[in-house]
Amino acid sequence: MRIDFDLAWVAAVLLCSLRLAAAIALTPILSGFSIPGRLRVLLLLALSVCMVGPANITAMPKPGDVLDLALAALCELGFGAALAFGVFAAFSSFSLAGRMLDLQIGFSVGGLFDPVTRRQSPILAALFDLFAVVSFFIANLHHTLLRGFVTTLENVPLGTANPFVSPLLLSQQMTVMFVNGLKLAAPVVICLLLVDIGLATLSRNIPQFNIFVISLPIKTLVGIAMLAVVIRYMAPTVSRALNAIFPYWSALLA
Numbered sequence: 502m503r504i505d506f507d508l509a510w511v512a513a514v515l516l517c518s519l520r521l522a523a524a525i526a527l528t529p530i531l532s533g534f535s536i537p538g539r540l541r542v543l544l545l546l547a548l549s550v551c552m553v554g555p556a557n558i559t560a561m562p563k564p565g566d567v568l569d570l571a572l573a574a575l576c577e578l579g580f581g582a583a584l585a586f587g588v589f590a591a592f593s594s595f596s597l598a599g600r601m602l603d604l605q606i607g608f609s610v611g612g613l614f615d616p617v618t619r620r621q622s623p624i625l626a627a628l629f630d631l632f633a634v635v636s637f638f639i640a641n642l643h644h645t646l647l648r649g650f651v652t653t654l655e656n657v658p659l660g661t662a663n664p665f666v667s668p669l670l671l672s673q674q675m676t677v678m679f680v681n682g683l684k685l686a687a688p689v690v691i692c693l694l695l696v697d698i699g700l701a702t703l704s705r706n707i708p709q710f711n712i713f714v715i716s717l718p719i720k721t722l723v724g725i726a727m728l729a730v731v732i733r734y735m736a737p738t739v740s741r742a743l744n745a746i747f748p749y750w751s752a753l754l755a
Contacts, residue, residue, distance in 0.1 A: 584650075602625045629685075673752075681742040689731065
């Protein structure tokens with residue numbers, strides 16, 4: 502591969518790296534791994550060189566001045582953030598499902614350090630976040646993500662990106678996020694709802710029982726057992742939740 506170190510090529514690598522950095526840094530794809538910051542920067546630059554070089558993708562023939570290059574860089578960062586929103590919304594489906602289960606089971610009173618969001622998170626929410634990252638790489642969706650990013654370079658040339666996104670498109674992606682999150686948590690939530698109904702009936706008929714004391718261990722055991730049973734059947738829902746990234750990107754490029 503021949504690389505010409507002219508000003509246009511350098512500008513193309515710079516703008517591509519900014520778009521890629523915004524599209525990845527604002528998502529939990531690499532947050533679950535302990536990767537030094539310098540190594541991440543080198544990885545992004547290497548990917549940018551590989552994408553710009555073979556595809557012969559360049560930015561403006563030559564930047565007119567520093568102000569033009571800075572404006573193009575800001576637009577690329579904004580467009581990368583718009584791409585990142587689709588990825589973040591897909592992973593947020595798992596966070597939503599985990600937080601719903603934590604609330605129903607009672608784990609929301611405690612928390613663990615979540616490497617995805619870098620803050621304290623309930624137990625199942627943190628586990629669901631890590632499960633999403635692992636599933637993403639096991640399904641080789643990182644390859645599909647990189648191919649989709651190259652498609653964005655072909656459809657939206659470097660230096661011409663529009664950072665503004667339709668609010669309707671954002672709301673549609675949020676709707677998809679909530680639907681997928683509810684689908685992931687629905688079997689366990691429905692089971693726990695039946696347990697709540699049973700405990701409420703028991704409390705109504707036998708007032709001497711301290712339902713508050715016995716409900717927490719019962720719901721914990723039932724919730725964990727139900728989750729262990731249904732997790733093997735979650736593959737189609739997990740696939741739909743993660744693949745929701747690419748219809749959003751297609752609509753963004755339309």
